[in-house]
Structure formats: structure tokens, C-alpha cells
Amino acid sequence: MILADLLEKLEYNCIQGDVDRTVTELVYDSRKAVKDGVFVCISGAVRDGHDFAREVVEAGITSLIVEKEVDVPKDVTVILVKSTRYALAAMSAAYFGYPAEKLKTIGITGTKGKTTTTYMVKSILEKSGFKTGLIGTIETIIGDKVIPASNTTPESYIVQKTFKEMVEAGCEAVVMEVSSQGLMLHRVGGFVFDYGIFTNLEPDHIGPNEHKDMDDYISCKSMLFKQCRQGILNIDSEYYDRMIEGHTCEIETFGFSEKASLRAENMKLLKRKGYLGVEYDVKGIMDSHVEIDIPGKFSVYNSLTAIAICRHFNVSEEVIQNALKDVRVKGRVELIPISEKFTLMIDYAHNAMSLESLLTTLKAYEPKRLVCLFGCGGNRSRLRRFEMGEVSSKLADLTVVTSDNPRNEEPQAIIDDIVTGVKKGPGEYITIIDRKEAIKYCIDHAKEGDVIVLAGKGHEDYQEIKGKKYKMDERDLIRDILAGV
Incomplete structure (x- = not known):
């Protein structure tokens, strides 16, 4: 492949060498350097990829993507970008043939509820005949293939590689958890989500290795609504207005509020021998009744979120009701x-x-x-x-x-x-x-x-x-x- 093709959706400056050169592989781990590969120098929390520039060149790398100066031989192509993390995302999308364009992409962000909601969405869509992949905290699911997860949102290269595998496996949609870290580090860069979802937000992930303060946490979460076509948000959250600041998507809401596009009413706790659950009515842009055997008000929010998403796939009420009764999420209530x-x-x-x-x-x-x-x-x-x-x-x-x-x-x-x-x-x-x-x-x-x-x-x-x-x-x-x- 030609380096220029991998850079086609990036703003960059070629500070030495030629962008029309052939490259063999896209690499961001110095240990995986290959002959005629292109290496993206990521500035990490522990290690800086720029420090390995000479080492990877000696191993055969002929093109470098950098965000600061490196000292390498003149026959090496050096591309300067604003963010090498974003560059990796955009280049990965190109490297794998823009697979997100061949899928309906659903990204769910929030402090709680992401994992359960992804499984609910997958259950509903698959019962409607939409083969659906999943990327999340517990695992990645591609058809019958299950891969244990190491991060809630994997590195952008892995995200795009997974999307490609999903397309090859016949998936029509993918539902994934999108962490604030994943947004901040551009792990979901390089494409636009069809649907971006906000569940809720509470003080969490604040610290030296994550977000410096609550404002930073909120700001990172809200990035999703500048990177999706349809936003679906919990209007009951006190952070709702902050989430939609500067949004570029269509907005739809869910919750218990009368202002919600899709709302839950008449919630009742269900308690039988060895069983705890909840039932409620769905009102607003739908009119339905739901019963699930996962207890609590948060289960209403999770299932209502899933309904709000799957409504856009024209799923029948009967399928939604049956799928929600059957859904099981390992280790989540x-x-x-x-x-x-x-x-x-x-x-x-x-x-x-x-x-x-x-x-x-x-x-x-x-x-x-x-x-x-x-x-x-x-x-x-x-x-x-x-x-x-x-x-x-x-x-x-x-x-x-x-x-x-x-x-x-x-x-x-x-x-x-x-x-x-x-x-x-x-x-x-x-x-x-x-x-x-x-x-x-x-x-x-x-x-x-x-x-x-x-x-x-x-x-x-x-x-x-x-x-x-x-x-x-x-x-x-x-x-x-x-x-x-």
C-alpha cells in the first residue's frame, strides 16, 4: 500500500522523505517493527514511542508518524501531525478499508450501565435478524468467536481490525462500550458513529492516570456527540446539558422525565421466590410494556436505553419484550x-x-x-x-x-x-x-x-x-x- 493513501484523511506535514512510498504494515508497538513498515510514535503515560525512532528504523521501518522532532536518517519519511494517537486511528481506518462504513455503529458511554446495555442491544438486534458484534469490558464477540477483553475500549488499531473481522463474519451492526479514556485517547477516532448514547455520569475515573478533574471527565464523555449522527441521551442526568454542548448530531432523549422523547412510567418492583425483577410502561414515541428479571431502577434505565437504540432498527415490540426477558449479563446483577x-x-x-x-x-x-x-x-x-x-x-x-x-x-x-x-x-x-x-x-x-x-x-x-x-x-x-x- 502507499503511505499517502493511509494519510488521506489526515492533516499532516511531510518534513522529510516521500509520501508516495510503499509501506508493508502499520505498526505502533516498537517490538513489532518490520521491513518497510510505517511506525506511529505514540506518547504514552509510561513510554514515548518517539524514543524508539532510531531503534525501529534499524529494524526496517522506513516511515515515521511523529508529533515532535526525531533524529533519523534522511532516507526515512517523517510525517508530522498534531496528534499521533488520532493519526493512528485515522490510518487504522484506512489500513483496514474503512470497515465502519459497512456496519451500523453504536457507541455507548456513561459511568454505569454500558456493559448491560450493550448485551441488551445485541440480544434485541440478533432476535430481529441483525447479526451484531460487541466490544466491551467483558469480551469482544464476533459471531461465534469470543475474545476476553483487556480494556473497555481497545486501541484504535484493534477497534478497526475488529470491525473488519465483523464485516467478514457477516455482521451488520456493532455495539460497543466507549470509555472516557477511549474518547480522550482517540481510540474511536477515524470514523463517525451512527448512534452515540449517554447513560449517566457520576464522579469516577478522576486521578493522576485518568482525568484531572470532573470537568475533564465530562468534556471527554461529551466528545461522542461531536462524532455521531444520532445522539440518544438520558435527559434525567444532571449533566445532560453539558453532554450536548457543541453537539453536531440529531438529539433524542430517554428517561422518567415528561420531557423525554421515550419515557418510563408506572415502574413496579417484581418479587417472587428466588426472583427479583421490574416492570414498566414505555411511553412517548413508543407505547409498550416491559418486564425484565434484573432488579432495580437502573435496570429500567438500561433497558429503556436499549429500546431507544433498537427502535431505530424498526424492531417489533414483541421482539423487544422477549429479548429483554432473555438477556443475561455475566457478573452484572x-x-x-x-x-x-x-x-x-x-x-x-x-x-x-x-x-x-x-x-x-x-x-x-x-x-x-x-x-x-x-x-x-x-x-x-x-x-x-x-x-x-x-x-x-x-x-x-x-x-x-x-x-x-x-x-x-x-x-x-x-x-x-x-x-x-x-x-x-x-x-x-x-x-x-x-x-x-x-x-x-x-x-x-x-x-x-x-x-x-x-x-x-x-x-x-x-x-x-x-x-x-x-x-x-x-x-x-x-x-x-x-x-x-
Whole structure:
């Protein structure tokens, strides 16, 4: 391929060499440098690709994309751009033949609800006959191929490569989670989403390695609505007006507000033996009734978001209703039906904010007892341990403190920190280091009408101890416990 073709949608300055030269591969990892390849120098948080310019040239690279000066031989083509991250996105789109143009692209951003909503959308669209790919926190799904995820939103090169694979697999649409980091780092650059969705926003991801403050976080999220054709937003969010500042898309809204284009009315909590769910009426630009077996008001928001998206695909009300009843999301308020006597679920809640939201939702169902089992990760903020302990003790009747991913810390030391927080609340507690034994305790001591939540691990199927990941899936642990293994 010709370098100029990869640069066709970029503003750039060729400061040495020739853009009409042939290149073999597009590379952004110095370890993958190849003969006659083009290397994009990414300025990362830990390493700067510009520092490897001479090294990759010696390995055969003949073209460099830079955003600052590099010292390389004169026979190497050097292209100066404003942002090499954006350049990688635009060049990746060209490299893979602009696959997004052959798909209906759906990008969902927000602090919470992204994962569940993507699965709901995929479920509804596939039941309507639209083969749909998925990119998210848990996994990437391309037809029958499932790839575990390492980032919520992968690097732009991977996004475009995945889009191409989806097109080749016969996908007509793709639904993906779009993180604020993904937007800030141009991982979804180089194309325009057909649909951009905003679920909600809460203070999160604020810190030295993510967003400097809340304004920065909001600003990055809102970038999606300058990069999509149709915006679909939660009008109930206090940040709604900030999200649509400077938008370039058509706007549609959802929520409980009477101002919403699509709104939820007459919400009722559903509680049966071993079952928690919710039902509501859809009003506004649709008129329908929905029942789902995922509890809480946030489930109304998630499903309403999915309905707002799939409406644009002319999906029938019957298909929407059936698809929402069937949807299951691993580790997101995932009901494990093992007894009618009590309700058992697995959820990814792994910080105080998400745990408080989950337990508050479950308390609304007035369980006999609310039992919360969780641990905290090692080599992470101790403050999270105190906060989660206090939240659980404040809202749950019984807190079972156990191990999560201790990493390089001693599990007992982490548990002791959590207990410091637990003691600030009124709830009872017990500590059991071994997670399987802790789960067994919850099941063996369950009372009629209990709701038991296993929090923190969610979709994770491992436990990290001393630098090594050991297989551990809570679903397997539960099966073993019931089988007496």
C-alpha cells in the first residue's frame, strides 16, 4: 500500500522523505517493527514511542508518524501531525478499508450501565435478524468467536481490525462500550458513529492516570456527540446539558422525565421466590410494556436505553419484550437460581459507589435479610476498603468479608482494613478468608427470603495471588458447593 493513501484523511506535514512510498504494515508497538513498515510514535503515560525512532528504523521501518522532532536518517519519511494517537486511528481506518462504513455503529458511554446495555442491544438486534458484534469490558464477540477483553475500549488499531473481522463474519451492526479514556485517547477516532448514547455520569475515573478533574471527565464523555449522527441521551442526568454542548448530531432523549422523547412510567418492583425483577410502561414515541428479571431502577434505565437504540432498527415490540426477558449479563446483577428459599446473585460492584447503588436497590425489595459478601483487591487504595466496609455494614444485615485478588498483599491484612470500615456501621459481620468457604457459609446459613449478593468479582474467572492468576469462577464454586465437592 502507499503511505499517502493511509494519510488521506489526515492533516499532516511531510518534513522529510516521500509520501508516495510503499509501506508493508502499520505498526505502533516498537517490538513489532518490520521491513518497510510505517511506525506511529505514540506518547504514552509510561513510554514515548518517539524514543524508539532510531531503534525501529534499524529494524526496517522506513516511515515515521511523529508529533515532535526525531533524529533519523534522511532516507526515512517523517510525517508530522498534531496528534499521533488520532493519526493512528485515522490510518487504522484506512489500513483496514474503512470497515465502519459497512456496519451500523453504536457507541455507548456513561459511568454505569454500558456493559448491560450493550448485551441488551445485541440480544434485541440478533432476535430481529441483525447479526451484531460487541466490544466491551467483558469480551469482544464476533459471531461465534469470543475474545476476553483487556480494556473497555481497545486501541484504535484493534477497534478497526475488529470491525473488519465483523464485516467478514457477516455482521451488520456493532455495539460497543466507549470509555472516557477511549474518547480522550482517540481510540474511536477515524470514523463517525451512527448512534452515540449517554447513560449517566457520576464522579469516577478522576486521578493522576485518568482525568484531572470532573470537568475533564465530562468534556471527554461529551466528545461522542461531536462524532455521531444520532445522539440518544438520558435527559434525567444532571449533566445532560453539558453532554450536548457543541453537539453536531440529531438529539433524542430517554428517561422518567415528561420531557423525554421515550419515557418510563408506572415502574413496579417484581418479587417472587428466588426472583427479583421490574416492570414498566414505555411511553412517548413508543407505547409498550416491559418486564425484565434484573432488579432495580437502573435496570429500567438500561433497558429503556436499549429500546431507544433498537427502535431505530424498526424492531417489533414483541421482539423487544422477549429479548429483554432473555438477556443475561455475566457478573452484572446476575441471578443464580439455586433455590426458591432465597435469592443469590453475582455482581461486579467493586467500589463504594457501585456497592451502595446495588445494596440500596436490593433493600427496596424488602428482603428478610440482605447478605453482602465481598473482598478488596491488594496493592490498591486502602481507602476503598474502609469505604466499602462502611457501606456494606450500613445497608446489609450481614457482611461476609473474604478475599478478592490479594495480589502481593496478605489477605488477612486486607480483611482487617475492611473490618475497620464495617465496624462504623450497624450490620453484623463475619470474616472467612477462603472465598469458596465464605460462599458456602452464605448458602448453608441462608434464611427464607434472604437476598445474598456476591460482590466484587463479577465476570472475572480468576484470583490473582503473588503475581499469578489462578482459575476461580464463582459459578464453578457454587456448583462445587452444591455438589458437595
